[in-house]
Amino acid sequence: xxxxxxxxxxxxxxxxxxxxxxxxxxxxxILRFPFPFDRDDYMYSVNMEPHVPGRKGTAFExxxxxxxxxxxxxxxxxxxxxxxxxRCQSLPHMTLAGWDLLELIMEAKARDYPQWFxxxxxGNRWHWVNRPLxxxxxxxxxxxxxxxYPPFEYIMRQTQGDWTLQDERDGTLWMDAGIATSQADWxxxxxxxxxxxxWHAPVPLAHEKGVFDRALKFLLKLQHGAPVRRFNWTMTxxxxxxxxxxxxxxxxxxxxxxxxxxLGARQHLRVELQSLYRLPRSNAIAFDIRCYLSSFDQIVTVxxxxxxxxxxxxxxxxxxxxxxxxIRNRDAMVEWLAKHDDGQPTSPGWFADD
Amino acid sequence: xxxxxxxLTPVDAPxxxxxxxxxxxxxxxxxxxxxxxxxxxxxxxxxxxxxxxxRSGLLAAAHVMYCPGPNGTDxxxxxxxxxxxxxxxxxxxxxxxxxxxxxxSTVHMGTQFYLAGTEGLIGQAEREIMATGFPFxxxxxxxxxxxxxxxxxxxxxxxxxxxATDPFRCSHCGLMLFVRDHYSRRIAxxxxxxxxxxxxxxxxxxxxxxx
Numbered sequence: 408x409x410x411x412x413x414x415x416x417x418x419x420x421x422x423x424x425x426x427x428x429x430x431x432x433x434x435x436x437i438l439r440f441p442f443p444f445d446r447d448d449y450m451y452s453v454n455m456e457p458h459v460p461g462r463k464g465t466a467f468e469x470x471x472x473x474x475x476x477x478x479x480x481x482x483x484x485x486x487x488x489x490x491x492x493x494r495c496q497s498l499p500h501m502t503l504a505g506w507d508l509l510e511l512i513m514e515a516k517a518r519d520y521p522q523w524f525x526x527x528x529x530g531n532r533w534h535w536v537n538r539p540l541x542x543x544x545x546x547x548x549x550x551x552x553x554x555x556y557p558p559f560e561y562i563m564r565q566t567q568g569d570w571t572l573q574d575e576r577d578g579t580l581w582m583d584a585g586i587a588t589s590q591a592d593w594x595x596x597x598x599x600x601x602x603x604x605x606w607h608a609p610v611p612l613a614h615e616k617g618v619f620d621r622a623l624k625f626l627l628k629l630q631h632g633a634p635v636r637r638f639n640w641t642m643t644x645x646x647x648x649x650x651x652x653x654x655x656x657x658x659x660x661x662x663x664x665x666x667x668x669x670l671g672a673r674q675h676l677r678v679e680l681q682s683l684y685r686l687p688r689s690n691a692i693a694f695d696i697r698c699y700l701s702s703f704d705q706i707v708t709v710x711x712x713x714x715x716x717x718x719x720x721x722x723x724x725x726x727x728x729x730x731x732x733x734i735r736n737r738d739a740m741v742e743w744l745a746k747h748d749d750g751q752p753t754s755p756g757w758f759a760d761d
Numbered sequence: 762x763x764x765x766x767x768x769l770t771p772v773d774a775p776x777x778x779x780x781x782x783x784x785x786x787x788x789x790x791x792x793x794x795x796x797x798x799x800x801x802x803x804x805x806x807x808x809x810x811x812x813x814x815x816r817s818g819l820l821a822a823a824h825v826m827y828c829p830g831p832n833g834t835d836x837x838x839x840x841x842x843x844x845x846x847x848x849x850x851x852x853x854x855x856x857x858x859x860x861x862x863x864x865x866s867t868v869h870m871g872t873q874f875y876l877a878g879t880e881g882l883i884g885q886a887e888r889e890i891m892a893t894g895f896p897f898x899x900x901x902x903x904x905x906x907x908x909x910x911x912x913x914x915x916x917x918x919x920x921x922x923x924x925a926t927d928p929f930r931c932s933h934c935g936l937m938l939f940v941r942d943h944y945s946r947r948i949a950x951x952x953x954x955x956x957x958x959x960x961x962x963x964x965x966x967x968x969x970x971x972x
Contacts, residue, residue: 596918601946605779608779614778655916655955660959
């Protein structure tokens with residue numbers, strides 16, 4: 408077994424691109440981007456819906472979306488973890504939940520993408536094949552000594568999105584494991600071990616609206632086999648996946664590089680497609696925070712999205728723009744986006760052609 | 762435009778939702794009473810004992826650990842004269858913790874925990890107790906005295922004790938940090954984030970927020 412990546416084996420599909428330095432990331436097909444706004448304004452809400460397979464050719468086609476950025480994202484994650492192992496942590500009692508998650512992901516990928524992934528089982532003797540990353544692994548399910556990493560970290564090094572595992576006790580959820588290499592400015596190292604209200608403490612406005620009380624009640628009822636999803640979003644200058652608080656002094660200065668001329672290319676909408684799964688053995692909840700990035704230039708090629716993004720950014724309460732970290736560039740964004748909004752009405756819903 | 766990332770809220774501003782809830786200590790029936798305090802926390806312990814129906818019984822089963830507060834307040838005599846079964850005075854919190862670790866390693870169910878004083882003392886003592894498996898809800902905490910904060914630099918991970926100003930200089934990596942109102946029980950510290958990351962060198966004058 409080795410985790411030596413061999414990107415290029417599927418170069419006709421997986422892009423060879425970067426999320427740092429020269430930032431060669433881009434989307435080949437903007438229409439598969441999960442645009443997060445279903446109306447022309449935005450406020451926090453629980454906005455949960457069943458996480459079921461959706462429209463073909465979009466990020467919703469499969470439960471776990473493996474897209475053209477998969478190999479490049481995994482290379483980026485490996486670099487982040489090499490620089491800072493604290494980005495992946497699991498408290499000792501979360502090992503079983505890690506196995507649950509490994510099973511969920513391997514089964515979903517082997518089922519939905521048989522050309523890339525394979526899983527065969529002989530009792531607890533499992534054989535896993537990940538062709539895009541060049542991995543073949545025989546191991547014994549629930550026996551940690553048979554994998555090169557603990558189960559949570561092992562599968563996280565092969566899965567897009569940041570994930571956390573929530574233990575349920577005392578009537579709340581505890582974030583007792585997590586990995587973050589594509590996060591919107593929150594720290595796994597600081598937050599691991601916190602309960603639901605504690606790790607959401609810094610979010611403005613939503614507590615007062617009762618959003619977290621309702622969300623927690625909803626999540627405590629989450630059933631195995633019936634995952635749910637919601638959107639979140641923010642803004643990032645350059646397609647930088649790893650906007651970690653740990654490295655903020657390194658990437659923070661990029662926010663000051665926006666000009667009217669480069670805004671369309673550098674300013675990115677950062678979408679989190681969040682999904683939640685109840686796990687069968689541990690009764691923990693797995694939380695996937697999958698990050699999608701698109702430049703403003705690419706978004707405004709879709710007229711409905713161009714109009715809507717302008718209106719959302721223009722009308723957002725300043726507290727939210729501050730919390731989401733883009734207040735300094737908001738006026739410039741609105742000015743730039745206004746040129747792509749002809750004032751026409753938009754249809755309800757996310758999809759570009761509805 | 763200047764980023765408005767920091768809001769220099771006063772200490773008594775609206776609750777920080779990740780911050781522990783503090784309430785006056787109350788005597789509770791128990792086989793053993795483990796009392797850990799620093800600085801003005803001694804006054805909270807004295808007040809708790811004044812409310813006890815069986816004061817002498819509680820003291821006969823009490824183990825008190827105390828150190829002076831970061832502001833120099835030293836009420837050792839007030840606690841020692843109470844006459845608990847065991848009394849220990851440490852010069853500082855770090856010097857107190859090894860004894861606490863030893864004591865909680867063999868503590869029995871039914872033990873009552875009373876923590877009083879600064880948030881740094883309460884947080885670090887609570888962490889030691891929780892590491893043994895006692896649920897945090899079984900631990901009483903009363904904040905008294907200094908509001909100086911214990912802050913972890915999110916960048917270098919070093920902890921700076923007794924932070925008074927916002928922003929302040931990280932005692933480990935030297936970055937200027939603002940104190941975010943976000944508290945980690947596991948680390949027993951608030952979070953410090955670089956204030957001039959986006960505009961290096963643009964650091965507002967430090968303001969005394971914690972005393």
